[in-house]
Amino acid sequence: MVNMFENAVIREILEKYKRLWAIGHSMALMGWDNETYMPPKGSEERGYAIAEMSTLYQEMLLNESFVQLVEKGKNQENLNDYEKGVVRVLDREISILKKIPPSLVYEMSKTSEEAFHAWKLAREKNDFSIFSPYLEKIIKLNIEKAERLGYENEPYDALLDLFEEGLRTKDIIGIFDNLRSNLRSLLDKVISQKYYYFNSPLEGIKYEREKMEKVNNEVLNLLNFPWDRARLDVSPHPFTQGMGINDVRITTRYEGYDFKRSLFSVIHEFGHATYELQIDENLKMTPIGGGVSLGIHESQSRFWENIIGRSYQFTQVIKPILDKHLDFTKGYSEEDLYRYFAMVKPSLIRTEADELTYNFHILLRFELERLMLKGEVKVNDLPEIWNQYMEDLLGIRPKSYSEGILQDVHWSHGDLGYFPTYTLGNIVAAQVRNSLLKSISLYDLILEKKFNDIKASLRELIHKYGSTYRPKDLLLMKLGESYNQEYLINYLREKYLKI
Amino acid sequence: MVNMFENAVIREILEKYKRLWAIGHSMALMGWDNETYMPPKGSEERGYAIAEMSTLYQEMLLNESFVQLVEKGKNQENLNDYEKGVVRVLDREISILKKIPPSLVYEMSKTSEEAFHAWKLAREKNDFSIFSPYLEKIIKLNIEKAERLGYENEPYDALLDLFEEGLRTKDIIGIFDNLRSNLRSLLDKVISQKYYYFNSPLEGIKYEREKMEKVNNEVLNLLNFPWDRARLDVSPHPFTQGMGINDVRITTRYEGYDFKRSLFSVIHEFGHATYELQIDENLKMTPIGGGVSLGIHESQSRFWENIIGRSYQFTQVIKPILDKHLDFTKGYSEEDLYRYFAMVKPSLIRTEADELTYNFHILLRFELERLMLKGEVKVNDLPEIWNQYMEDLLGIRPKSYSEGILQDVHWSHGDLGYFPTYTLGNIVAAQVRNSLLKSISLYDLILEKKFNDIKASLRELIHKYGSTYRPKDLLLMKLGESYNQEYLINYLREKYLKI
Numbered sequence: 001m002v003n004m005f006e007n008a009v010i011r012e013i014l015e016k017y018k019r020l021w022a023i024g025h026s027m028a029l030m031g032w033d034n035e036t037y038m039p040p041k042g043s044e045e046r047g048y049a050i051a052e053m054s055t056l057y058q059e060m061l062l063n064e065s066f067v068q069l070v071e072k073g074k075n076q077e078n079l080n081d082y083e084k085g086v087v088r089v090l091d092r093e094i095s096i097l098k099k100i101p102p103s104l105v106y107e108m109s110k111t112s113e114e115a116f117h118a119w120k121l122a123r124e125k126n127d128f129s130i131f132s133p134y135l136e137k138i139i140k141l142n143i144e145k146a147e148r149l150g151y152e153n154e155p156y157d158a159l160l161d162l163f164e165e166g167l168r169t170k171d172i173i174g175i176f177d178n179l180r181s182n183l184r185s186l187l188d189k190v191i192s193q194k195y196y197y198f199n200s201p202l203e204g205i206k207y208e209r210e211k212m213e214k215v216n217n218e219v220l221n222l223l224n225f226p227w228d229r230a231r232l233d234v235s236p237h238p239f240t241q242g243m244g245i246n247d248v249r250i251t252t253r254y255e256g257y258d259f260k261r262s263l264f265s266v267i268h269e270f271g272h273a274t275y276e277l278q279i280d281e282n283l284k285m286t287p288i289g290g291g292v293s294l295g296i297h298e299s300q301s302r303f304w305e306n307i308i309g310r311s312y313q314f315t316q317v318i319k320p321i322l323d324k325h326l327d328f329t330k331g332y333s334e335e336d337l338y339r340y341f342a343m344v345k346p347s348l349i350r351t352e353a354d355e356l357t358y359n360f361h362i363l364l365r366f367e368l369e370r371l372m373l374k375g376e377v378k379v380n381d382l383p384e385i386w387n388q389y390m391e392d393l394l395g396i397r398p399k400s401y402s403e404g405i406l407q408d409v410h411w412s413h414g415d416l417g418y419f420p421t422y423t424l425g426n427i428v429a430a431q432v433r434n435s436l437l438k439s440i441s442l443y444d445l446i447l448e449k450k451f452n453d454i455k456a457s458l459r460e461l462i463h464k465y466g467s468t469y470r471p472k473d474l475l476l477m478k479l480g481e482s483y484n485q486e487y488l489i490n491y492l493r494e495k496y497l498k499i
Numbered sequence: 500m501v502n503m504f505e506n507a508v509i510r511e512i513l514e515k516y517k518r519l520w521a522i523g524h525s526m527a528l529m530g531w532d533n534e535t536y537m538p539p540k541g542s543e544e545r546g547y548a549i550a551e552m553s554t555l556y557q558e559m560l561l562n563e564s565f566v567q568l569v570e571k572g573k574n575q576e577n578l579n580d581y582e583k584g585v586v587r588v589l590d591r592e593i594s595i596l597k598k599i600p601p602s603l604v605y606e607m608s609k610t611s612e613e614a615f616h617a618w619k620l621a622r623e624k625n626d627f628s629i630f631s632p633y634l635e636k637i638i639k640l641n642i643e644k645a646e647r648l649g650y651e652n653e654p655y656d657a658l659l660d661l662f663e664e665g666l667r668t669k670d671i672i673g674i675f676d677n678l679r680s681n682l683r684s685l686l687d688k689v690i691s692q693k694y695y696y697f698n699s700p701l702e703g704i705k706y707e708r709e710k711m712e713k714v715n716n717e718v719l720n721l722l723n724f725p726w727d728r729a730r731l732d733v734s735p736h737p738f739t740q741g742m743g744i745n746d747v748r749i750t751t752r753y754e755g756y757d758f759k760r761s762l763f764s765v766i767h768e769f770g771h772a773t774y775e776l777q778i779d780e781n782l783k784m785t786p787i788g789g790g791v792s793l794g795i796h797e798s799q800s801r802f803w804e805n806i807i808g809r810s811y812q813f814t815q816v817i818k819p820i821l822d823k824h825l826d827f828t829k830g831y832s833e834e835d836l837y838r839y840f841a842m843v844k845p846s847l848i849r850t851e852a853d854e855l856t857y858n859f860h861i862l863l864r865f866e867l868e869r870l871m872l873k874g875e876v877k878v879n880d881l882p883e884i885w886n887q888y889m890e891d892l893l894g895i896r897p898k899s900y901s902e903g904i905l906q907d908v909h910w911s912h913g914d915l916g917y918f919p920t921y922t923l924g925n926i927v928a929a930q931v932r933n934s935l936l937k938s939i940s941l942y943d944l945i946l947e948k949k950f951n952d953i954k955a956s957l958r959e960l961i962h963k964y965g966s967t968y969r970p971k972d973l974l975l976m977k978l979g980e981s982y983n984q985e986y987l988i989n990y991l992r993e994k995y996l997k998i
Contacts, residue, residue, distance in 0.1 A: 022551035025544065026525035033528060037536070041728045042746030045524065048784065049743075052521035229540045244548075247541030285547060 004282050009073050010083045013090070014286055016066055021285045023057045028243045035235040036251065051109065058097055058105070067094055082288065085468035089287040092165070099148045104141070111137050112414030119412035123402045128383050135411060136379045139372045142416045146373065155373040159417030163294045164424060166472045167483070169370070172420050175427065175485045176363050182489045183359060184393075186496060190344050190356065195499045200340040202258070205328050209254045214325045216252060216266045219318055223270055223304075223451045230273055237409075238265040240272035240301075242291075245284040248276045259326065260341055261352075264305050271304030272297055274455060278463035286466075293471040294418055295483075296462065298425020299432060306355045306426070307433050307491070308454070310341045313446040344496065346394035348403045356492055359426060360393040365408075365419040373416060428475070430488035435461060435479050503781045508572050509582045512589070513785055515565055520784045522556045527742045534734040535750065550608065557596055557604075566593055581787065584967035588786040591664070598647045603640070610636050611913030618911035622901045627882050634910060635878045638871045641915045645872065654872040658916030662793045663923060665971045666982070668869070671919050674926065674984045675862050681988045682858060683892075685995060689843050689855065694998045699839040701757070704827050708753045713824045715751060715765045718817055722769055722803075722950045729772055736908075737764040739771035739800075741790075744783040747772045758825065759840055760851075763804050770803030771796055773954060777962035785965075792970040793917055794982075795961065797924020798931060805854045805925070806932050806990070807953070809840045812945040843995065845893035847902045855991055858925060859892040864907075864918040872915060927974070929986035934960060934978050 005011050030050055038046060060066065073079075073087045115134035122131035146155035149162075156169040191197045220232060235251040242248040250269035252262050275291050283289040291297040308314055315338040322329040322337070329337065344354045350361035368386060371377040377385065386405040391397045398404030410419065436442050436457050445453050461478050468474075472482050504510055529549055537545060559565065572578075572586040614633035621630035645654035648661075655668040690696045719731060734750040741747040749768035751761050774790050782788040790796040807813055814837040821828040821836070828836065843853045849860035867885060870876040876884065885904040890896045897903030909918065935941050935956050944952050960977050967973075971981050 018547065019551045019555060022548040022555075025548040026529060026552060029528055029532060030525060033532070037730060037732075039726065039728050039730055039746055039748075042743060045743035045745055045783065048517065049521040049524040052518045053525060056518060056521075227538065229538050231536060231538055233536075244541060244544035246544060247538050249538075284544065 004080070004082045004280075005086070005286075007073075007076055007079055007083050009069065009076050010079065010086055013069055013073050013086060016069065017090070017287055018285055020057060020060055021287075021289075023053055023060070025243055027053050027057070028241055032241040032243070032249055035237070035239065036233045047113075055102070058102070061090075061094060062097055070094060082283070082468055085288040085466075086286060088470070089467055093287075096149065096162070099150070100145060101148075104144065104148070108141050108145070108414050111141060112412065115412045115414065116409070119406065119409065123406045126400045126402055126406075128380075128401045128406065131406065131412070132379050135382075138411060138414050138416070139375075139379065141414070143373060143375065154370070156370050156417060159373070160420065163418040163421050164471060165293055166470050167295070167424075171483065172366065175483060176366060176420075176423070179359060179423070179427075179485045179489065180363055180393075182485075183356060183492065186489070186493055187344070187346070187356060190496045191346075193497075193499065196339065196342055196344040196496055198339065198343065200336070200343060202260070202329075202332065202336075202340045204257060205259070206257045207259050207326055207328075209256065211325045212254055212259055212262055215259070215321055216263065218321045218325070219263065219266065220270060222318065222321070222449060223267075224455070225270060225273075226277060229277060232266065238269055240269045240276070242273070242276035245277070245279055245281055245289060248273045264309055264341075267309040268301045268305035271301035274304070274458070275300040275463050278455065278459040279466040280464045283466045283468075288467040290467060292465070292467040292469070292474060294421035295424030295428060296471045296474065298422055299428030300425075300458065300462065302355075302425045302429040303432055303458070307429055308442075308446060310355065311443065311446060312338050313443045315341060317446060317449055342495070346396050348390065348396060348398050349407055355426070356496065357394060359423045362419050362423040364389045364393060369416050369419065424483060427483055427485050427488045430491040431475070431479050431481075431484060432458070432461065433491060434487045503579070503581045503779075504585070504785075506572075506575055506578055506582050508568065508575050509578065509585055512568055512572050512585060515568065516589070516786060517784055519556060519559055520786075520788075522552055522559070524742055526552050526556070527740055531740040531742070531748055534736070534738065535732045546612075554601070557601070560589075560593060561596055569593060581782070581967055584787040584965075585785060587969070588966050592786075595648065595661070598649070599644060600647075603643065603647070607640050607644070607913050610640060611911065614911045614913065615908070618905065618908065622905045625899045625901055625905075627879075627900045627905065630905065630911070631878045631881075634881075637910060637913050637915070638874075638878065640913070642872060642874065653869070655869050655916060658872070659919065662917040662920050663970060664792055665969050666794070666923075670982065671865065674982060675865060675919075675922070678858060678922070678926075678984045678988065679862055679892075681984075682855060682991065685988070685992055686843070686845070686855060689995045690845075692996075692998065695838065695841055695843040695995055697838065697842065699835070699842060701759070701828075701831065701835070701839045703756060704758070705756045706758050706825055706827075708755065710824045711753055711758055711761055714758070714820055715762065717820045717824070718762065718765065719769060721817065721820070721948060722766075723954070724769060724772075725776060728776060731765065737768055739768045739775070741772070741775040744776070744778055744780055744788060747775045763808055763840075766808040767800045767804035770800035773803070773957070774799040774962050777954065777958040778965040779963045782965045782967075787966040789966060791964070791966040791968070791973060793920035794923030794927060795970045795973070797921055798927030799924075799957070799961065801854075801924045801928040802931055802957070806928055807941075807945060809854065810942065810945060811837050812942045814840060816945060816948055841994070845895050847889065847895060847897050848906055850906075854925070855995065856893060858922045861918050861922040863888045863892060868915050868918065923982060926982055926984050926987045929990040930974070930978050930980075930983060931957070931960065932990060933986045 005014060027050060030046060034043070034046060070087060070090045074091060076083070079087070111134065115131070115138060118131050118134045122128060142159060143155055146158035149158040151157035152168060154169055160167055160169060160172065216232065229246045229248065231249045233249065233251045234253060236253060238250070238252045240248065240250045250266070250273050252265040252269065254262050275297060279289055312334070316334050319329070319334055319337060342354075344356045346357050347353055350358065353361055364386065367389060368382060371385070383401060383405045387398050390404070433442070440453065440457055442454065445451070462474065465474060469477060475482050504513055526549060529545060533542070533545060569586060569589045573590060575582070578586070610633065614630070614637060617630050617633045621627060641658060642654055645657035648657040650656035651667060653668055659666055659668060659671065715731065728745045728747065730748045732748065732750045733752060735752060737749070737751050739747065739749045749765070749772050751764040751768065753761055774796060778788055811833070815833050818828070818833055818836060841853075843855045845856050846852055849857065852860055863885065866888060867881060870884070871881075882900060882904045886897050889903070932941070935953075939952065939956055941953065944950070961973065964973060968976065974981050
């Protein structure tokens with residue numbers, strides 16, 4: 001191992017941290033297994049195991065002698081960037097956990113357990129009143145959490161910071177306001193042009209799962225997915241779980257029709273996985289050996305899914321793979337496929353949204369979460385507010401709760417404040433694209449299937465640092481500016497106005 | 500939960516134990532994942548994680564206040580059997596760990612790591628001298644371990660007790676001596692009769708993996724394998740891993756020919772899994788919620804694999820399943836298949852041995868292990884001693900080390916003293932058979948496919964108690980006597996002399 005960590009105190013911290021890392025590793029595996037292979041009735045015992053391990057992790061992190069050691073680390077002079085990163089991440093984690101008492105953690109986890117079941121039932125019966133008491137409690141608990149964590153201007157600041165270190169609500173407001181007006185006028189033009197706004201017969205065509213599995217595997221081969229360090233499995237909701245620098249696992253799902261969903265899930269998760277897989281190996285088993293924030297992580301998945309995956313060039317490159325395994329694509333031209341992949345259509349369901357309208361779904365959720373946390377709104381009014389926003393933003397109105405406020409699982413899990421990171425991901429992905437275009441011929445490389453070259457650029461720009469720098473500082477250092485929505489707007493204009 | 504644990508001290512112990520259980524659960528999952536789905540390069544980080552968790556487990560078990568609590572539990576009056584079991588198991592585990600210093604644990608695990616790689620290379624190159632220095636060290640460390648644990652007559656006692664609580668070397672010697680002479684004369688007769696001693700063309704027939712998977716799944720369905728609480732996966736070496744009472748996983752392998760190997764692996768592991776799955780649910784997450792010893796566990800796998808699985812009745816019942824998926828079995832009668840399943844043939848490789856000659860392979864290993872632990876033999880003489888024993892026992896002689904002393908992975912893992920439990924398993928399986936025959940019509944139930952009735956009997960006889968009683972005490976209580984090889988000898992005579 002290259003000696004990135006020379007300071008004796010830091011080395012002592014890292015030695016002690018290995019045990020925390022091991023607990024995290026085992027929890028990551030349990031989480032992955034929950035969604036992939038665990039027999040259904042194993043969930044009760046698994047739940048106990050995860051709860052015990054998570055309490056153990058907290059106790060060990062807050063152990064007096066460890067906290068003092070981290071404190072000592074903070075006071076060391078001449079630390080290098082990696083050493084500073086180690087102290088920053090641990091200090092932040094300790095200070096967050098110190099502020100949130102175990103009783104609140106317990107209450108949150110108990111509530112979200114019950115809320116999740118209520119949410120599922122409420123969706124099934126299309127009855128918001130089954131879920132609303134739990135949402136009310138979740139809001140109350142999140143307000144308490146925000147108060148305990150402390151904030152500058154409003155409770156939302158405290159929660160947002162948990163997911164995107166250093167970012168404030170006012171930053172999001174500025175970014176989102178600008179995005180809204182620009183994307184709205186772009187959307188109007190796209191709709192009127194009718195090139196990307198159309199119905200493709202491909203949406204309805206059924207596929208055989210075995211054939212789609214072959215497509216996904218071959219696309220991952222094309223992208224040089226390192227199978228000796230990574231896996232692809234199946235789960236109800238696609239996700240990426242890193243267990244370590246040499247073990248990162250992604251999943252997808254097979255709905256049996258509209259094959260782009262399964263395909264772009266794979267490419268999306270491939271982007272997340274590539275981030276984790278390209279972190280400097282010297283950072284493994286340290287507190288900075290993972291992706292730095294949800295927004296930066298999402299930028300990597302969106303970069304691969306949208307900027308690369310939904311490009312004309314990528315469509316050209318993968319068409320032979322599609323034609324080889326999915327008979328029905330043979331009757332469609334490259335342009336047909338490209339339009340199917342890049343189509344724009346206002347829709348009610350976030351997870352089915354295209355890369356342009358997706359952001360409106362996030363704007364809506366951000367507004368509602370802020371209202372909730374300000375305590376300015378009655379929970380029972382939320383469905384109507386949701387529907388009204390939807391009509392204002394996209395001109396369509398949910399006809400049921402499951403098409404509206406009950407569509408996402410997130411709030412039932414007890415977390416408020418991380419929806420914005422999805423759009424931050426889209427924004428940073430466009431910034432990354434802009435930066436790469438200065439040094440490499442991105443779209444030529446796609447056509448030439450030189451994906452390792454693209455990966456190498458991303459590695460140098462973002463990946464290799466892990467969590468060494470705050471997300472904002474990383475952007476400043478490597479892109480010369482912080483989160484900036486202009487690049488996303490320009491990218492989308494360029495893509496969607498040029499036919 | 501039924502109140503099996505009423506004593507307040509025991510309840511406090513169980514409450515505290517939950518965390519140890521959780522660590523055990525996560526280690527079980529990591530172990531299973533290692534052999535099934537982990538990407539190969541994940542092994543280094545996984546190794547660190549397992550080492551950290553195992554040290555953590557030891558520290559928590561030996562934590563002063565926990566040890567005192569268990570001590571207090573020992574002194575409680577009027578404990579019921581389950582409460583006594585909890586104290587017995589924990590006290591035993593604590594006293595073992597107290598005697599083995601962390602430095603020895605570390606040395607053992609480091610040596611076995613290196614020894615495993617040396618063993619693989621030695622096998623590949625058919626060069627015992629690559630492995631012998633490691634075996635020498637493993638012997639030395641096991642002698643040290645035995646000395647630290649203490650023993651009555653010889654070092655082997657100490658190690659054997661780790662795997663089969665309460666059993667002594669002299670018990671094994673008595674059992675094995677009797678077994679050897681009786682099975683040897685039986686084997687001679689079987690060979691001379693040539694009914695079970697023959698070559699079946701089925702051994703060489705190749706199968707398609709997908710078809711064999713269907714056979715295995717359908718056989719497990721026939722046995723009412725509870726898929727909502729259990730799984731079947733694939734691994735290089737078949738095994739069973741319980742994560743909890745509602746999550747038990749088995750594996751098999753597909754070599755592509757000689758389909759009985761894959762099939763009987765599944766049935767063998769099904770027997771192990773059924774034991775774990777039928778432990779009283781009230782014992783879950785307690786120290787007595789798992790199988791009691793390696794010997795008793797093996798009795799359950801052997802009961803299903805040999806006594807049920809290789810019976811004429813079972814062959815009749817599964818023939819339609821075989822014929823449905825494996826075209827080639829259609830040309831063979833029930834009797835052909837039965838003889839193929841039950842065939843007897845002296846062979847060099849333990850894992851390929853039949854139910855009669857298997858025990859000779861164990862006798863040989865037991866003798867060699869005793870020699871090693873007595874320090875009476877030079878490591879370099881072991882291959883020749885092995886070969887000589889093999890010739891004496893089965894009349895065949897290995898031509899290479901990999902057919903001889905290098906065939907098993909076990910010693911390279913650092914463990915000496917548990918081979919005898921394989922034959923103990925065969926012995927107890929026959930005792931269980933004898934007991935069941937008094938109360939149920941075992942072979943009729945097989946023909947009627949009433950496997951749940953057989954399971955229910957095994958549950959009452961053995962499974963439900965988990966580790967409540969010492970293995971010997973369980974046998975005494977439920978079968979009226981301790982380990983007794985007579986039933987195995989009689990069962991094998993009955994089976995193999997009646998044509």
